[in-house]
Amino acid sequence: MPEGDTIWQAARRLHEALAGRTLTRADLRVPRFATADLTGRAVLDVTPRGKHLLTRLDGGLTLHSHLRMDGAWRVYATGERPRGGPEHQIRAILGNDTYTAYGYRLPVLELIRTTEEAGAVGHLGPDLLGPDWDPEEAVRRLLADPARPLGEALLDQRNLAGIGNVYKSELAFLAAVTPWLPVGELPPDVPPRLVATAHRLLEANKDRPDRRTTTTRRPGTPLHVYGRAGRPCLRCGAAVRKAELGDRISYWCPACQHGPTGDSPDRRPRPD
Numbered sequence: 001m002p003e004g005d006t007i008w009q010a011a012r013r014l015h016e017a018l019a020g021r022t023l024t025r026a027d028l029r030v031p032r033f034a035t036a037d038l039t040g041r042a043v044l045d046v047t048p049r050g051k052h053l054l055t056r057l058d059g060g061l062t063l064h065s066h067l068r069m070d071g072a073w074r075v076y077a078t079g080e081r082p083r084g085g086p087e088h089q090i091r092a093i094l095g096n097d098t099y100t101a102y103g104y105r106l107p108v109l110e111l112i113r114t115t116e117e118a119g120a121v122g123h124l125g126p127d128l129l130g131p132d133w134d135p136e137e138a139v140r141r142l143l144a145d146p147a148r149p150l151g152e153a154l155l156d157q158r159n160l161a162g163i164g165n166v167y168k169s170e171l172a173f174l175a176a177v178t179p180w181l182p183v184g185e186l187p188p189d190v191p192p193r194l195v196a197t198a199h200r201l202l203e204a205n206k207d208r209p210d211r212r213t214t215t216t217r218r219p220g221t222p223l224h225v226y227g228r229a230g231r232p233c234l235r236c237g238a239a240v241r242k243a244e245l246g247d248r249i250s251y252w253c254p255a256c257q258h259g260p261t262g263d264s265p266d267r268r269p270r271p272d
Contacts (some may be wrong), residue, residue, distance in 0.1 A: 004162020011048035017099035018043040025095035040142025050161025128162035150242035181259030225251040
């Protein structure tokens with residue numbers, strides 16, 4: 001799933017290809033906006049907001065998209081054959097004389113007034129890669145529900161925007177707690193440190209082609225625990241484990257991280 005750093009990269013690619021240029025081709029392949037004609041409008045900018053993309057056009061319009069699990073924007077030279085997937089998976093085409101962007105498998109695609117963007121993204125918490133980043137507010141929101149498992153709280157974009165399943169598992173490892181530990185049981189120094197680490201990691205990775213959370217340069221070791229179930233922990237050598245947390249898989253090291261786990265009898269369900 002795309003996370004805040006990959007969305008930031010996608011926004012930069014789209015901005016470089018489209019901003020400041022007039023659309024000569026525009027095709028929104030969703031029933032509600034299929035008749036919308038955006039040709040002749042200039043693209044003003046493409047802005048990431050958490051995991052959302054806002055493509056702003058002159059005339060006060062914004063094309064709002066969200067990639068969710070497997071959506072993608074691909075940019076090609078105009079006239080070049082797109083290779084992002086089958087033709088029927090294309091949901092949007094935005095092109096000018098130089099570049100054409102194709103939106104594949106976009107589960108969210110809507111044309112809104114720029115003045116009404118808050119209706120699409122106003123619910124989001126502080127953006128880890130945005131100008132509104134506020135670590136104190138992020139900590140406050142993260143701890144608002146003390147009984148909530150850390151992993152769920154980190155994934156909730158209303159707390160802080162930009163964290164997905166990879167960073168959720170990696171941040172819990174770096175904080176030495178399991179994703180199932182209720183946030184109210186975190187030591188007082190951990191939430192501010194965890195939020196600062198999240199900001200640092202996304203900032204470091206937004207300009208990298210491959211995401212990395214470790215400092216080791218050994219091949220095949222860019223991440224501490226995510227995707228490493230059954231393999232040795234890079235820190236202690238214990239076998240990394242995985243289990244469900246909500247509708248996602250979480251990874252953790254049973255030796256380096258303390259707290260309840262997805263397959264342990266001491267896991268405490270969240271009260272209704």
